[in-house]
Amino acid sequence: MNDTAAPSSAAQASDAAPRYDFATAEPKWQQAWADRACFRVADVPADGKPKYYVLEMFPYPSGKIHMGHVRNYTLGDVVARYKRARGYAVMHPMGWDAFGLPAENAARERRVHPAKWTYENIANMRAELQRMGLSLEWEREFATCDPAYYRHQQKLFLDFLKAGLVERKESWVNWDPVDGTVLANEQVIDGRGWRSGALVEKKQLSQWFLSITQYAQELLDALETLDRWPERVRLMQANWIGRSEGARLAFRLADSQETVEVYTTRPDTLYGMSFLAIAPEHPLAALVAARDPKAADFVAECRSQGTSEATIETAEKRGYDTGLRVRHPFIDGATYPVWIANFVLMEYGTGAIFGCPGHDQRDMDFARKYGLAVTPVVLPPGADPATFALGKDAYVGPGTLFNSEFLNGLDVDAAKRAAIGRLEALGVGKGVVNWRLRDWGVSRQRYWGCPIPVIHCEACGVVPVPDDQLPVTLPDDVTFDKPGNPLDHHPTWKHVGCPVCGRPARRETDTFDTFVDSSWYFARYCSPNADVPLVREAVDAWMPVDQYIGGIEHAILHLLYSRFFTRAMKDTGHIGVEEPFAGLFTQGMVNHESYRAADGSWLYPDEVEKHADGTAIHRETGQPVTVGRVEAMSKSKRNTIDPGAIIARYGADTARWFILSDNPPDRDMEWTEAGVAGAFRFTQRIYRLADALADVTREARPETFGAAGKALRRATHRCIAAVTDALESFAFNVAVARVYELANAITDAERARPEPGLVWARHEAMEAIARLISPMMPHLAEEVHHRLDPGTGRLVAELPWLEADPALLAAETVTVAVQVMGKLRGTVDVPPDAPADTVIAVAEADPQVAKALEGKRIVKRVHVPNRVVNFVIAG
RNA sequence: GCCCGCCUGGCGGAAUGGUAGACGCAGCGGACUUAAAAUCCGCAGCCGGUGACGGCGUGGGGGUUCAAGUCCCCCGGUGGGCACCA
Numbered sequence: 014m015n016d017t018a019a020p021s022s023a024a025q026a027s028d029a030a031p032r033y034d035f036a037t038a039e040p041k042w043q044q045a046w047a048d049r050a051c052f053r054v055a056d057v058p059a060d061g062k063p064k065y066y067v068l069e070m071f072p073y074p075s076g077k078i079h080m081g082h083v084r085n086y087t088l089g090d091v092v093a094r095y096k097r098a099r100g101y102a103v104m105h106p107m108g109w110d111a112f113g114l115p116a117e118n119a120a121r122e123r124r125v126h127p128a129k130w131t132y133e134n135i136a137n138m139r140a141e142l143q144r145m146g147l148s149l150e151w152e153r154e155f156a157t158c159d160p161a162y163y164r165h166q167q168k169l170f171l172d173f174l175k176a177g178l179v180e181r182k183e184s185w186v187n188w189d190p191v192d193g194t195v196l197a198n199e200q201v202i203d204g205r206g207w208r209s210g211a212l213v214e215k216k217q218l219s220q221w222f223l224s225i226t227q228y229a230q231e232l233l234d235a236l237e238t239l240d241r242w243p244e245r246v247r248l249m250q251a252n253w254i255g256r257s258e259g260a261r262l263a264f265r266l267a268d269s270q271e272t273v274e275v276y277t278t279r280p281d282t283l284y285g286m287s288f289l290a291i292a293p294e295h296p297l298a299a300l301v302a303a304r305d306p307k308a309a310d311f312v313a314e315c316r317s318q319g320t321s322e323a324t325i326e327t328a329e330k331r332g333y334d335t336g337l338r339v340r341h342p343f344i345d346g347a348t349y350p351v352w353i354a355n356f357v358l359m360e361y362g363t364g365a366i367f368g369c370p371g372h373d374q375r376d377m378d379f380a381r382k383y384g385l386a387v388t389p390v391v392l393p394p395g396a397d398p399a400t401f402a403l404g405k406d407a408y409v410g411p412g413t414l415f416n417s418e419f420l421n422g423l424d425v426d427a428a429k430r431a432a433i434g435r436l437e438a439l440g441v442g443k444g445v446v447n448w449r450l451r452d453w454g455v456s457r458q459r460y461w462g463c464p465i466p467v468i469h470c471e472a473c474g475v476v477p478v479p480d481d482q483l484p485v486t487l488p489d490d491v492t493f494d495k496p497g498n499p500l501d502h503h504p505t506w507k508h509v510g511c512p513v514c515g516r517p518a519r520r521e522t523d524t525f526d527t528f529v530d531s532s533w534y535f536a537r538y539c540s541p542n543a544d545v546p547l548v549r550e551a552v553d554a555w556m557p558v559d560q561y562i563g564g565i566e567h568a569i570l571h572l573l574y575s576r577f578f579t580r581a582m583k584d585t586g587h588i589g590v591e592e593p594f595a596g597l598f599t600q601g602m603v604n605h606e607s608y609r610a611a612d613g614s615w616l617y618p619d620e621v622e623k624h625a626d627g628t629a630i631h632r633e634t635g636q637p638v639t640v641g642r643v644e645a646m647s648k649s650k651r652n653t654i655d656p657g658a659i660i661a662r663y664g665a666d667t668a669r670w671f672i673l674s675d676n677p678p679d680r681d682m683e684w685t686e687a688g689v690a691g692a693f694r695f696t697q698r699i700y701r702l703a704d705a706l707a708d709v710t711r712e713a714r715p716e717t718f719g720a721a722g723k724a725l726r727r728a729t730h731r732c733i734a735a736v737t738d739a740l741e742s743f744a745f746n747v748a749v750a751r752v753y754e755l756a757n758a759i760t761d762a763e764r765a766r767p768e769p770g771l772v773w774a775r776h777e778a779m780e781a782i783a784r785l786i787s788p789m790m791p792h793l794a795e796e797v798h799h800r801l802d803p804g805t806g807r808l809v810a811e812l813p814w815l816e817a818d819p820a821l822l823a824a825e826t827v828t829v830a831v832q833v834m835g836k837l838r839g840t841v842d843v844p845p846d847a848p849a850d851t852v853i854a855v856a857e858a859d860p861q862v863a864k865a866l867e868g869k870r871i872v873k874r875v876h877v878p879n880r881v882v883n884f885v886i887a888g
Numbered sequence: 889g890c891c892c893g894c895c896u897g898g899c900g901g902a903a904u905g906g907u908a909g910a911c912g913c914a915g916c917g918g919a920c921u922u923a924a925a926a927u928c929c930g931c932a933g934c935c936g937g938u939g940a941c942g943g944c945g946u947g948g949g950g951g952u953u954c955a956a957g958u959c960c961c962c963c964g965g966u967g968g969g970c971a972c973c974a
Contacts (some may be wrong), residue, residue, distance in 0.1 A: 245892055249969055252891065257973075277974060290974090330972075356972040366974045374889085375972055449973060568969080674912070676900055681967095683900075687913055694926090695912090701927090747902070750911035757911090760928095830907040835955045837907055861941095875954045881906040885954050 033700035035664030035792065042795040042808075043146055051810045052093075052148045056540050056551040058102040065101035066555050067093040068535055070563030070571070073110045074134040074156075078141045080603035080646060080672075080684060081564065083656045087669045087789075088600055088678050088745070089562045090147045094788040095740050097148070098814035104555055106538040107142065107149045109135050111158035112527045116461045121493045127461040128489070131158055141657055145665045146791050148810070153541045157530035158461070162537065164484030165546035166529065167466040171477050172585040173223065174467075180222045181475060184454055185294065185359070188216035193497035195458050209496075215294075215316050220456040221465060221523070225577045229254055229448045232576055241596035243679075246568045253569050255449020260433050261363065262442025264289055264339035267348045273297060273339060276362030276447055279372060280436065281428035284417035285390035287380060288368040289339050290332065290354035295364045298353045301335045308333055308353065315355045330379045331355045342441050343418065354379060362447055370407065377407040390417045391425060453574065455526045460491055460499040462524030470511035470518035479512050485520070498522055531571055532578035535561075535593055552588040561594040568599065598743060601681040603672070607641035607652040610634075615651040618686070643683050654684050666790035667693045673789050674749040695753070696793055699786070702759050703779055703797040711802075712773040719768035721761075723825075728758035729778040730821035736785045737814070745789070752785055776801065784815050831856040832883040833865045841882075849876040856882040 046052065058064050069089035072082055093105040109131075116127035123130075135156060142149070155162050173179050187196040189206035196206055196213060206213055225232075233254045236247045259278035266272070273289060291297055293315035302309035311333040332355070338348040349367075356375055357366055370380035371389040380387055389403050391412040398415050414420040419435070420428045436442030456465065464485040466478040478485055488506045491499040500506060500522040511518035533546075539555045540548035563571075572594070579593040608616040610631055621638050623629045629638040646653045659668050671692035675682045718726060732755040739748035759778050762771060780801055787794035787809045794809045826842045829852055839861040843852050853874050856862055866884060873885035 245969080248892060252970055255970090255973070259974080275974085279974080354972095356974095358973065361973045368974090373974065375974075378972095447973085449970090565968085674900090680894090680900095685900090685913080688900080691913060697926090744902095746900085747911085750902070753911050828907075832906080832955070835906095835953090840907060873954060875906090877906055877955095881955080883906080883954050 031701055031704040033697055033793065033796065035666060035696070038796045039144070039146060039665055039792045042792045043143065045795070045808060046148070046810055049808060049811065051808065052103075052105060052150045053152065054102050054104050054150065056548065057554045060102065062100060062102040064555055065096045065103045065560075066558045067096065067103060067105045067560050068538075068558045068562070070561070070567060071108045071110050071531070071534060072138065073113060073115070074131055074138055075115060076134045076137065078138055078656050080654055080656055083145065083668060084600055084603055084672050084678070084682070085562060085564070086142065086145060086147050087672055088598070089560075091673065091740065091745060091788040092560050092562070093148050094791060094810070095814070097810070098787070098812065100813060104538070105149055106153035106541075107147075107151065108154050108534060108538070109156040110527065110531050110534070111135065111156040112462045112530055114459065114461070117459060117493065126489070128158065131156070144660050145669070148791070153538050155537070155541050157463075157534065160484045160486050163463040163530070165537070166463050166525070166533070167478070167483050167485060168480065169533065169546050169582065169585070169587070170525075171466060171480070172587070173581055174477055176581075176585050178224050178227065178581050178584075180224055180452065181219060182222055183217050184220050184222070185215050186218050186220070188214045190214060191496065220454050222452040222454050223577070223581075225453045225574070226448055226450055228577050228580055229256070229450050231580065232573065235576070235592060239592065239595075239597070242594075243597065243599055246565070246572070246597060246599060249568050250573055253450065253573065257447050257449075259445065259447060260436060260442050261445045262342060262436050264342065264367070267338040267340055273351070273365050274363045275365045275367050276445070277367060279369065279429070280432035281414060281420060281425055282369040282372045282390050283341070283343060283367070283432055284420065285369040285371045285388045286341065286349055286367050287370055287386040287388065288350050288352055290352045290357050290366050290368055290379070292357040292359040292364040293353055293355060294359040295353070297351075301337070301353070305335070308335060311353060330375060330382060332379060332383060334383075342436060342439060350385075360451060361449070371403055372407050372409055374407045374409070377403075377405070381405065388416060390414055453577070455529055456523040457526050458498040458501070458522070459524050460487065462527060463530060464500070465521045465523050465525060467521045468509055468511060468518050469521065470514060470516065472516060473511055473513045476511055476513050476518070482512070500524070528570060528574050532574045533582065535575070536579070536582065536588060547582065547587045549588055553590060556588065556590045557592050557595040560596045560598065562598045562600060564602070565599040572597070598679065600678050602645050603684050604643045604681055605646050605652040605654060605684045606643050607650045609639045609641055611636050615649070617651045618654060646684075659689065663689060663693045664696065664792070666793045667696050670695065670749065670790050673745040675746065677746055678743060695756075696790065698756060699782060699793060699797060702756065702763075703783070703800050705763065706772075706775055706779055707800045709772055711776055712770070714773055715770035718770040718774060721765035721768055722770040722774040725758055725762040725771070725774045725778055727821050727824070728755055729774070729781045730817040733781055733785065733815045734817040734822055737817070740788065749789070752782060755782055755785075781815060784809060784812065827879045829856070829879065830881045831859060831862050832881060833862065834886060835883060838862045838865045845879055849878075852876055853882055
């Protein structure tokens with residue numbers, strides 16, 4: 014770290030200047046809040062206050078908090094403290110998203126049990142969060158890995174199962190043959206397992222799915238009601254849900270009664286068909302492969318093809334002609350070849366398409382490669398049907414149908430309707446809505462997760478664990494020395510009697526995707542200790558979350574799953590609400606410069622000494638250091654800043670203030686040493702300003718004020734109004750700027766010639782500062798308030814928000830800009846709301862303006878009250 | 889490829905269509921100090937001018953308007969989401 018900062022240890026220098034000793038003050042005020050239970054609320058609020066539920070995305074207990082957490086929880090705390098002061102009953106809970114793979118990795122690498130590792134991390138991170146002075150209600154804390162939490166999750170799952178919201182079905186997964194485990198897409202890097210490095214295979218497994226697709230339309234439609242969500246998040250969700258309208262139709266094979274079903278959004282182009290293509294995983298492909306070794310080879314090759322982005326981007330469209338042919342639904346006697354094609358996805362639509370090269374670019378690429386027919390059927394506006402031809406590019410624009418029998422002359426939309434009508438009349442197809450959204454596979458072959466509460470019995474099939482046998486708890490005695498799922502290896506755990514017939518049966522050894530844990534925790538906070546999953550009265554009283562805050566990286570999955578889960582909980586009678594988050598705010602990342610030594614190795618910020626000219630050297634060796642890009646903090650690039658160290662050195666308030674002041678909270682910010690040091694200086698300045706008044710007897714409020722007193726009072730009340738506005742609109746950086754302005758105004762007042770009432774006005778301004786900074790720097794706020802006004806016994810945390818005096822918001826004079834032809838030529842000071850004639854006369858008389866108007870003919874005088882006068886001149 | 893943001897001094901940024909650059913950071917000059925740190929005062933968009941002042945200026949080009957950073961159109965740059973989605 015740089016030397017510019019004042020370390021706390023030097024705080025009590027010999028100098029007489031008063032210094033704010035945050036190291037003593039912060040724990041003191043934290044204790045005071047706890048002692049007075051300032052942040053407690055009832056499960057069902059009964060004190061008549063309106064409710065406000067503030068929630069930040071709960072952390073994964075990785076071991077230490079990082080700057081992203083500091084930003085996230087500071088933003089939430091500003092909202093919570095502000096809303097509390099505005100008279101709301103504020104629920105602001107905290108907990109732990111405690112299941113997950115890192116705990117298992119720790120177990121493998123360090124031979125520590127995942128539970129021990131997790132709970133130690135939680136203890137450590139809880140202490141770190143507490144040092145931040147967050148107004149959290151710790152009484153509601155829970156960890157999702159606690160059976161007291163996940164037993165209720167198991168109950169919810171069983172209720173969903175009963176309600177038909179759960180399915181067990183085969184699905185393709187990424188299989189790591191060395192580790193013997195399923196991998197998430199993110200764990201597949203360049204087609205290889207991230208741990209084993211083995212080539213990943215696609216494999217079919219029977220898995221549990223939550224039927225989120227049942228809610229696709231609802232989840233899409235309700236996005237429009239989420240008017241306090243960022244537009245882009247709603248767009249991302251809409252794209253993810255991916256509604257498309259088209260037709261589903263069956264093609265009959267030429268030499269049998271079998272059919273192949275196809276989904277298309279372009280039924281209008283059916284007369285332009287030249288082939289039919291099926292996915293390599295399509296059942297028909299398997300049939301063909303069974304008797305055709307070459308087809309089998311092709312299918313196998315496709316299967317081993319990587320799923321990484323690079324592979325897909327460069328992958329050539331390739332196919333294999335099966336020799337089968339299908340009949341056209343409209344043209345008697347016409348048949349088309351059936352190909353297996355690597356670009357057809359089994360997961361979307363029906364896993365089969367009809368190829369119309371003229372009006373689909375992929376089909377065109379494929380047709381050109383394999384010499385298949387290209388028949389244009391949509392004529393672009395103005396084109397000549399006699400000469401219109403296609404080269405390498407398909408035509409996908411609007412136009413009129415031709416070469417298409419009964420569709421000829423129709424535009425694309427009309428032709429779609431007509432084609433669907435004919436398909437339906439023939440009984441071979443129908444108009445359908447198709448979704449990109451797929452059901453949510455929740456099975457994970459892992460130990461450190463919530464066990465899926467079912468039992469497999471050979472006689473009875475899949476049997477839900479009876480309610481009175483919940484929870485199904487994880488065994489403690491597991492080993493991680495073998496690859497695969499420790500639950501599966503456990504000698505006894507999975508062997509149980511069937512709850513129905515009593516015969517030996519097998520427990521499900523898969524656990525839930527951790528996204529399940531986080532899809533209902535926000536509701537559980539409303540009644541965290543209940544012996545049912547959710548106390549409906551409490552949930553309905555507190556939900557939805559009024560302000561949810563977290564990273565944009567959760568814009569899709571977590572938020573969509575939570576929206577689905579909430580609906581499912583409603584439909585199973587647990588709660589009465591259907592949208593979990595009424596307001597959403599997505600924060601930006603915290604970035605930092607990165608540094609590289611001469612040998613290319615990354616250096617930590619405190620190993621580097623930066624110079625004013627922008628160069629830097631390695632402290633230890635004196636060698637020059639390359640100052641790299643400002644980028645997301647990451648361990649690998651060593652550009653991380655430990656919040657614990659910052660708080661120890663500067664205090665929590667300084668860290669909070671800097672993180673709020675730097676820029677708007679939805680943008681990425683850069684953490685800089687100079688910025689923190691600046692924030693620290695400001696905390697000291699506030700303290701000094703307060704200290705200057707601490708021993709001054711508070712005057713009685715005078716009847717009238719002098720010029721300096723009036724100016725300060727106006728500044729104070731303008732600041733109250735401006736900070737309030739800024740906090741309401743999440744413009745925390747602007748709120749900070751307004752507080753700086755008031756501090757500057759107090760400094761001006763300190764220097765002004767003494768006048769009656771000025772000290773009173775200074776007290777008023779200083780108290781306003783304490784109250785206005787309280788959501789952002791709560792400890793300093795208490796300290797200042799306490800020094801100004803000892804003896805009232807009230808904490809700032811218990812006091813209502815300040816109201817600006819409207820009389821003081823109105824200025825005594827307003828400065829009106831005077832323009833000539835829209836160009837600024839001067840300003841004039843006039844009384845507020847002065848009549849237009851007066852203002853224009855004063856403006857015209859202004860020497861600068863008069864000069865600009867000299868010899869010109871004024872054709873128009875625009876007057877905007879209290880703002881501007883504009884003279885429009887002829888010529 | 890499709891969809892969506894963003895672009896303002898050296899930097900972060902501010903600005904209900906109405907005085908662009910608030911506030912902070914960095915910088916420069918000064919006071920205090922034996923010196924430094926801390927603190928305080930002052931300067932500061934760019935160009936020209938000793939100065940009064942003038943010209944230019946919110947990625948580029950056009951438009952609407954008395955008036956555009958702000959609204960509309962086109963272009964460029966940049967960041968992100970989705971992506972063989974039929």
